[in-house]
Amino acid sequence: MATVKYSAEQLKTFCEDAFFGFGFTREEAEQITDVLLLADLYGIASHGTQRLVRYHKAIEKGSVRVDARPEVVFETPVSAVIDGHSGMGQIISAYAMNMAIDKAKQSGMAFVTVRNSNHFGIAGYYTKMAVDAGLMGICTTNSQSIMVHTGSCQPILGSNPIAFAMPADPIPFWFDAATTVVPRGKLEVYHKADKALSDGWCVGADGNVSTDACEVLECIDGKEHVGGILPVGGASTEFGSHKGYGFSMMCELFSSITSSGATSNHHVRGKGVGAGTCHSFIAIDPKIFGDAEEIKAHLSTILQELRDAKRADENVPILTHGEKEAASYKEKMENGIDVDISTVSEMMAICDYLGMDSEKYLGKVDVSGARTRDYDSIYGGTNTTH
Amino acid sequence: MATVKYSAEQLKTFCEDAFFGFGFTREEAEQITDVLLLADLYGIASHGTQRLVRYHKAIEKGSVRVDARPEVVFETPVSAVIDGHSGMGQIISAYAMNMAIDKAKQSGMAFVTVRNSNHFGIAGYYTKMAVDAGLMGICTTNSQSIMVHTGSCQPILGSNPIAFAMPADPIPFWFDAATTVVPRGKLEVYHKADKALSDGWCVGADGNVSTDACEVLECIDGKEHVGGILPVGGASTEFGSHKGYGFSMMCELFSSITSSGATSNHHVRGKGVGAGTCHSFIAIDPKIFGDAEEIKAHLSTILQELRDAKRADENVPILTHGEKEAASYKEKMENGIDVDISTVSEMMAICDYLGMDSEKYLGKVDVSGARTRDYDSIYGGTNTTH
Numbered sequence: 175m176a177t178v179k180y181s182a183e184q185l186k187t188f189c190e191d192a193f194f195g196f197g198f199t200r201e202e203a204e205q206i207t208d209v210l211l212l213a214d215l216y217g218i219a220s221h222g223t224q225r226l227v228r229y230h231k232a233i234e235k236g237s238v239r240v241d242a243r244p245e246v247v248f249e250t251p252v253s254a255v256i257d258g259h260s261g262m263g264q265i266i267s268a269y270a271m272n273m274a275i276d277k278a279k280q281s282g283m284a285f286v287t288v289r290n291s292n293h294f295g296i297a298g299y300y301t302k303m304a305v306d307a308g309l310m311g312i313c314t315t316n317s318q319s320i321m322v323h324t325g326s327c328q329p330i331l332g333s334n335p336i337a338f339a340m341p342a343d344p345i346p347f348w349f350d351a352a353t354t355v356v357p358r359g360k361l362e363v364y365h366k367a368d369k370a371l372s373d374g375w376c377v378g379a380d381g382n383v384s385t386d387a388c389e390v391l392e393c394i395d396g397k398e399h400v401g402g403i404l405p406v407g408g409a410s411t412e413f414g415s416h417k418g419y420g421f422s423m424m425c426e427l428f429s430s431i432t433s434s435g436a437t438s439n440h441h442v443r444g445k446g447v448g449a450g451t452c453h454s455f456i457a458i459d460p461k462i463f464g465d466a467e468e469i470k471a472h473l474s475t476i477l478q479e480l481r482d483a484k485r486a487d488e489n490v491p492i493l494t495h496g497e498k499e500a501a502s503y504k505e506k507m508e509n510g511i512d513v514d515i516s517t518v519s520e521m522m523a524i525c526d527y528l529g530m531d532s533e534k535y536l537g538k539v540d541v542s543g544a545r546t547r548d549y550d551s552i553y554g555g556t557n558t559t560h
Numbered sequence: 561m562a563t564v565k566y567s568a569e570q571l572k573t574f575c576e577d578a579f580f581g582f583g584f585t586r587e588e589a590e591q592i593t594d595v596l597l598l599a600d601l602y603g604i605a606s607h608g609t610q611r612l613v614r615y616h617k618a619i620e621k622g623s624v625r626v627d628a629r630p631e632v633v634f635e636t637p638v639s640a641v642i643d644g645h646s647g648m649g650q651i652i653s654a655y656a657m658n659m660a661i662d663k664a665k666q667s668g669m670a671f672v673t674v675r676n677s678n679h680f681g682i683a684g685y686y687t688k689m690a691v692d693a694g695l696m697g698i699c700t701t702n703s704q705s706i707m708v709h710t711g712s713c714q715p716i717l718g719s720n721p722i723a724f725a726m727p728a729d730p731i732p733f734w735f736d737a738a739t740t741v742v743p744r745g746k747l748e749v750y751h752k753a754d755k756a757l758s759d760g761w762c763v764g765a766d767g768n769v770s771t772d773a774c775e776v777l778e779c780i781d782g783k784e785h786v787g788g789i790l791p792v793g794g795a796s797t798e799f800g801s802h803k804g805y806g807f808s809m810m811c812e813l814f815s816s817i818t819s820s821g822a823t824s825n826h827h828v829r830g831k832g833v834g835a836g837t838c839h840s841f842i843a844i845d846p847k848i849f850g851d852a853e854e855i856k857a858h859l860s861t862i863l864q865e866l867r868d869a870k871r872a873d874e875n876v877p878i879l880t881h882g883e884k885e886a887a888s889y890k891e892k893m894e895n896g897i898d899v900d901i902s903t904v905s906e907m908m909a910i911c912d913y914l915g916m917d918s919e920k921y922l923g924k925v926d927v928s929g930a931r932t933r934d935y936d937s938i939y940g941g942t943n944t945t946h
Contacts, residue, residue, distance in 0.1 A: 252638065252668040253848035282638040283671060287849060310813070325878040328870035330862070340813055347813070349806040355799055372798055381872050400870060406793050406800040409872075412758055413741055414792040414804075420735040420881050421807065426862060427696070427726055427733070432849040437862040462639035463673060463818040476716070476812060476823040484714035484786060486767050486795075492711040495806050 175367045177512040178539050185223060185511060186211055188521065188535045192226070195528035196233045197240040202265050209264040209295035212302070214511045217502035218350075220359025221296045223513055224366070227520035227546070228293070229262075230527065231553040236446040238262050238292050244269045252277060254286045255433050260448025263294030267313075271300040271455040275307045278457035287428070288453040289435025293317070297337035297453075298350030298499075304457045305348070308466065310340045312456035314425040318449070319438040320394050321354050321422055322402040324415040327381035329394065329402035332438035333357045334425035339496070341460075343474045348496030353422040354403040358394075361387045361403070366516040366545050374408055377401050383409075388547075395443070395552050428454035443552065519544035561753045563898040564925050571609060571897060572597055574907065574921045578612070581914035582619045583626040588651050595650040595681035598688070600897045603888035604736075606745025607682045609899055610752070613906035613932070614679070615648075616913065617939040622832040624648050624678050630655045637667045641819050642674045646834025649680030653699075657686040657841040661693045664843035673814070674839040675821025679703070683723035683839075684736030684885075690843045691734070694852065696726045698842035700811040704835070705824040706780050707740050707808055708788040710801040713767035715780065715788035718824035719743045720811035725882070727846075729860045734882030739808040740789040744780070747773045747789070752902040752931050760794055763787050769795075774933075781829070781938050814840035829938065905930035 180188075186207055193203035206229075214222030232238040242261030246254050254273055258266040270286045277284030294300075297313040304311025317332030335357065337350035352358075355375045364371055365387040378384030378401045379393045393401035405418025429452035430437045436450030443449070460466040477494045485492055513521075519541035525532035566574075572593055579589035592615075600608030618624040628647030632640050640659055644652040656672045663670030680686075683699040690697025703718030721743065723736035738744075741761045750757055751773040764770030764787045765779045779787035791804025815838035816823045822836030829835070846852040863880045871878055899907075905927035911918035 248850050250668050250848045255849055281667075282636050283669065285669060285844065285848070322872075323866060323869070323878070325872055325876055326866070326869040327872045330866050330869050338810060338813070340817070347809065349809065351800070351803045351806055353803075355793075374799060406803045407741075408799065413760060413794065414737070416879075416881070417737045417739075417792045417804075418800075420737060423733065423735065423881065424724060427724070427859065431726070431855060431859045431862075432846070434850060434854060434858055437858075437865075439862070439865060458671065460818070462636045462671070463641055464634050464820060468820060469817060472820055472823075473813065473817045476817070476825070479823075479825060480709060480712070480716050483709070483712040483716050486708075486711055486713045490711055492709070495802070495809065 175545070176515045176543060178515065178518055178537070179510040179512055181510045182211060182215060182507055184535070185214065185513075189223070189226070191530060191535070192524050192528060195530060198262070202262070205268050206262060206264045209299045212299050213296045215503045215506045216296070216499035217506070218296055218499075220357055220363050223521065224363060224517045225293075225295075225359065226517070226524060227549055230520070230524050231549040232292060234527070235553040237442075237448055237553060239448065244288070251281045252284050256286065256288045258288055258291035260290055260292065263292040263451060263453075266291045267294040267300055267453055267455070268303070270453065271303045271311070271313070271457070274455040274457040275304055275309060278309055278459050282462040283458040284456070285432070286455045287433040288455070289430070289433035289450070290448055291451045291453055292449050293451060294453060296350055297335045298339065298348055300455055301337045301339035301350070302346075302348065305339045305341050305346045307457075308341060308460075310338070310458040310460060312338045313454065314428045315451060315453040316425055316429045316438040317451060318358070318394070318441050318443065320358055320402045321405055321419070322377055323405060323419045323422070324411060327377060328400050330439040331419070331422045331426065333403065334422040334438065336421060336425060340473055341470050342477055343470065345496055345500045347473060347477060347494065348499060353406055353418050353425065355406050355408070355418070356403060358403070361391055365391060365547070366514055368545060374404070376403050377409075391547065445553065515539060515541045516544040516546050520546060561931070562901045562929060564901065564904055564923070565896040565898055566922075567896045568597060568601060568893055570921070571600065575609070575612070577916060577921070578910050578914060581916060584648065588648070591654050592648060592650045595685045598685050599682045601889045601892050602682070602885035603892070604682055604885075606743055606749050608897075609907065610749060610903045611679075611681075611745065612903070612910060613935055616906070616910050617935040618678060620913070621939040623834055623939060625834065630674070638663060638670050640672045642672065644674055644677035646676055646678065649678040649837060649839075652677045653680040653686055653839055653841070654689070656839065657689045657697070657699070657843070660841040660843040661690055661695060664695055664845050665693075668848040669844040670842070671818070672841045673819040674841070675816070675819035675836070676834055677837045677839055678835050679837060680839060682736055683721045684725065684734055686841055687723045687725035687736070688732075688734065691725045691727050691732045693843075694727060694846075696724070696844040696846060698722075698724045699840065700814045701837060701839040702811055702815045702824040702827075703837060704744070704780070704827050704829065706744055706788045707791055707805070708763055709791060709805045709808070710797060713763060714786050716825040717805070717808045717812065719789065720808040720824065722807060722811060726859055727856050728863055729856065731882055731886045733859060733863060733880065734885060739792055739804050739811065741792050741794070741804070742789060744789070747777055751777060751933070752900055754931060760790065762789050763795075777933065831939065901925060901927045902930040902932050906932060
């Protein structure tokens with residue numbers, strides 16, 4: 175599908191003004207934008223500007239509360255439980271990871287857990303905060319229930335990503351992945367591009383494999399709530415379905431269980447009610463294991479050994495986690511970010527909603543080929559608990 | 561292949577006397593046996609008595625040092641680094657998890673990391689120790705390099721299992737899985753049973769898929785050291801190969817990087833040198849998040865909801881992690897444990913080696929159909945660093 179290229183600066187200006195327009199403070203709008211933009215710059219299109227329509231609708235329908243402030247409801251020197259009061263996930267989460275970092279610098283390690291939040295963008299943004307402070311960072315979240323766990327055709331768990339990162343040279347180790355085969359956002363990207371899903375990613379309403387992104391999204395968002403995305407490892411234990419299911423459970427344990435918040439299947443979709451999303455933020459100071467610089471050098475060594483291993487295909491380099499994103503960041507800062515016209519049309523709708531001059535921010539774009547979904551009914555219809 | 565049924569008590573007596581015979585104290589022999597036997601009782605045959613031959617050879621060739629004692633080389637209130645001095649993995653690891661538990665009870669959470677150890681059995685044994693103390697437990701290890709990471713045909717990382725567990729009713733949540741599609745032990749079990757591997761588990765020396773357990777084992781143990789087991793998620797990023805590769809890296813970060821020990825590709829195989837295996841043991845007291853009983857009840861609720869989800873096949877119940885093992889434990893404590901005759905023949909060889917009366921311990925068994933590998937050359941040949 176057609177795309178339009180914008181500079182990071184253009185998208186930054188648009189997003190900051192839009193979130194300021196939605197009622198956030200300038201500082202908050204900058205924080206939210208920083209998370210979204212890093213996803214686009216890292217090449218994780220599913221979690222960048224393409225996600226704006228969902229934030230727009232969630233704010234419009236009141237499921238994200240613009241004036242909410244995170245509240246610490248339980249605390250020890252190595253932990254905290256935060257109630258997000260249905261605020262914007264990015265604001266709550268940056269607050270929580272900063273707290274984990276501060277506590278880790280005092281106590282050596284810390285585990286901050288959050289309930290009653292909303293979608294927070296890429297989990298890896300927050301582990302990068304830890305790495306920027308010289309620490310190991312771990313972050314998990316639960317999400318709308320979307321994973322068809324082993325033996326089931328009804329989704330209970332979320333796509334439940336896990337991110338962890340650690341300082342290394344020349345670039346940090348940076349892992350961020352959904353525990354489903356693919357994240358929900360990827361289905362949205364495929365839907366907008368009118369592309370068929372790979373056979374083995376998803377099951378439809380009848381419990382059989384589906385390659386139709388629209389069908390699967392309708393299944394997940396529908397009242398029946400059957401079908402969904404398979405765990406990494408696929409449908410059967412033969413190839414480790416139970417492992418993806420288990421790693422997804424790690425996210426529930428860390429996020430919703432420790433915070434006494436809503437498990438993925440009790441997230442709410444609809445008008446005036448926050449999703450109930452739960453997250454965890456763990457920071458660990460390498461100094462609790464000895465010399466932080468030696469530890470960093472040790473990690474850098476194995477990362478290079480992994481890159482230098484014998485290649486399966488001589489022409490395809492072996493990557494370590496975070497390399498692709500670092501290369502994408504450099505390339506996109508130089509050359510700009512491609513945004514598909516479906517997303518541009520959704521950004522134009524935000525301009526209309528907020529009274530922003532869309533041509534000034536986005537240029538004159540023909541969006542007649544845009545494919546988008548009826549987010550109004552998803553966020554404004556009957557509230558459903560999945 | 562033919563099997564012989566032994567009671568748990570019979571195997572316990574055999575193992576304890578054998579490890580005592582190898583030179584461990586009675587208490588140490590009991591500890592080692594407790595780990596091995598739990599694997600067999602949980603139905604994880606790859607890590608039970610079938611593994612005895614490898615411990616036997618490792619002790620005989622001096623790569624496991626019977627008289628080594630774990631030494632704490634760095635310590636804070638929330639952490640410790642332990643040098644295992646090439647001792648028996650089970651003894652070092654039980655010591656390390658006990659230390660993590662004690663520290664977690666004092667400080668709320670603790671991270672104990674170990675270097676210069678050897679194979680420690682099932683990771684889930686140690687997380688069970690944490691659960692038995694009312695805590696959340698996490699355990700990782702690295703291992704002989706065996707995983708062909710994404711884009712590579714040379715194994716650098718190990719099968720690198722991750723285990724985590726948390727108290728719940730009616731049974732704890734208990735997850736323990738290699739980050740490869742299957743663990744090495746499964747190849748050994750398939751080899752002994754002369755069964756073909758599933759297409760998509762392993763690649764051979766030529767970098768192509770292999771279903772021949774013997775070929776793959778020879779590849780891994782051979783000098784060329786190419787081929788190996790794929791990460792969970794398979795060979796390509798399309799189905800999440802990079803995720804299994806990433807979770808394997810979590811084990812390296814937690815185990816070898818934090819302990820400044822040998823990464824999987826620097827483990828040593830051979831005479832008189834310990835493998836250099838590294839582990840991590842994390843214990844977290846739920847009290848750092850509020851009321852431990854409420855947290856336990858909250859986890860129990862989602863576990864029941866997962867079991868009660870709509871089934872893909874009406875006749876196949878949905879399991880949560882640890883259920884299969886709990887059922888196996890009950891069944892095998894009542895009815896005994898099936899041991900294949902290849903393993904029985906290896907146990908007989910231990911009797912010969914130690915001067916134990918094999919008929920007294922194992923009965924009169926025809927082992928003429930046994931399939932076993934040349935472990936003497938693996939452990940007694942040229943030392944190799946992979």
